[in-house]
Amino acid sequence: MxxxxxxxxxxxxxxxxxxxxxxxxxxxxxxxxxxxxxxxxxxxxxxxxxxxxxxxxxxxxxxxxxxxxxxxxxxxxxxxxxxNSHDSSTLNAVNFQPTFNPLDKVVELYQEKEKLYERLIQTEKDKVEYLEKIVKGK
Structure with missing residues (x-):
C-alpha cells in the first residue's frame, strides 16, 4: 500500500x-x-x-x-x-433582513389605496352624471 x-x-x-x-x-x-x-x-x-x-x-x-x-x-x-441566526425559531432557515424600511412600504401602500379610492369615487360620479343625462333626455 x-x-x-x-x-x-x-x-x-x-x-x-x-x-x-x-x-x-x-x-x-x-x-x-x-x-x-x-x-x-x-x-x-x-x-x-x-x-x-x-x-x-x-x-x-x-x-x-x-x-x-x-x-x-x-x-x-x-x-x-x-x-448566523439570532432567532431560535429559524435554526436552519435563512436569516432575512429586508433592505427597505417596512414602515415606508406601509405608508406607500396606504397612499396607493387612497388614490384608488379617489379614482373609484370619480368613476361613480361620472356614472351618475351619465345616467342623469340619459334620464333627462327621455
Missing part, C-alpha cells in the same frame, strides 16, 4: 466550480473561445496545463490555486461558519 495521496482531479474541480457559478459548459466554452466538447474533455481530465488552467480560472472568476485546492467540504465549512 502506498501512503502517497492521489493528486486532486482538476477537471472535477473545474466542473464543480462551474456548476456553483450556475454556468453551463457552453457558456464556459464561449468565454474561452472553444467548443463544449473541449470543456467536457477538460472536466474529465485529472490534470491540466498551467496556461489553460489560468484561462479557465479567469473565465470562472477564481484563481488557479482556488481550482487546485477546491473541495466540497471547504465550501460547506465556510457556509456553516458564516451562517
Amino acid at each position: 502506498s501512503t502517497l495521496s492521489r493528486p486532486k482531479h482538476i477537471g472535477r474541480n473545474i466542473s464543480r466550480i462551474r456548476e456553483l457559478r450556475d454556468m453551463k459548459q457552453e457558456a464556459l466554452a464561449q468565454a474561452l473561445g472553444t467548443s463544449q466538447q473541449t470543456i467536457s474533455a477538460i472536466e474529465n481530465s485529472e490534470t491540466i496545463d498551467d496556461a489553460k488552467l489560468e484561462e479557465v480560472a479567469k473565465a470562472l472568476g477564481v484563481t488557479p490555486e482556488g481550482i487546485k485546492n477546491y473541495s466540497d467540504e471547504n465550501i460547506l465549512s465556510i457556509i456553516n461558519n458564516t451562517f
Whole structure:
C-alpha cells in the first residue's frame, strides 16, 4: 500500500466550480473561445496545463490555486461558519433582513389605496352624471 495521496482531479474541480457559478459548459466554452466538447474533455481530465488552467480560472472568476485546492467540504465549512441566526425559531432557515424600511412600504401602500379610492369615487360620479343625462333626455 502506498501512503502517497492521489493528486486532486482538476477537471472535477473545474466542473464543480462551474456548476456553483450556475454556468453551463457552453457558456464556459464561449468565454474561452472553444467548443463544449473541449470543456467536457477538460472536466474529465485529472490534470491540466498551467496556461489553460489560468484561462479557465479567469473565465470562472477564481484563481488557479482556488481550482487546485477546491473541495466540497471547504465550501460547506465556510457556509456553516458564516451562517448566523439570532432567532431560535429559524435554526436552519435563512436569516432575512429586508433592505427597505417596512414602515415606508406601509405608508406607500396606504397612499396607493387612497388614490384608488379617489379614482373609484370619480368613476361613480361620472356614472351618475351619465345616467342623469340619459334620464333627462327621455
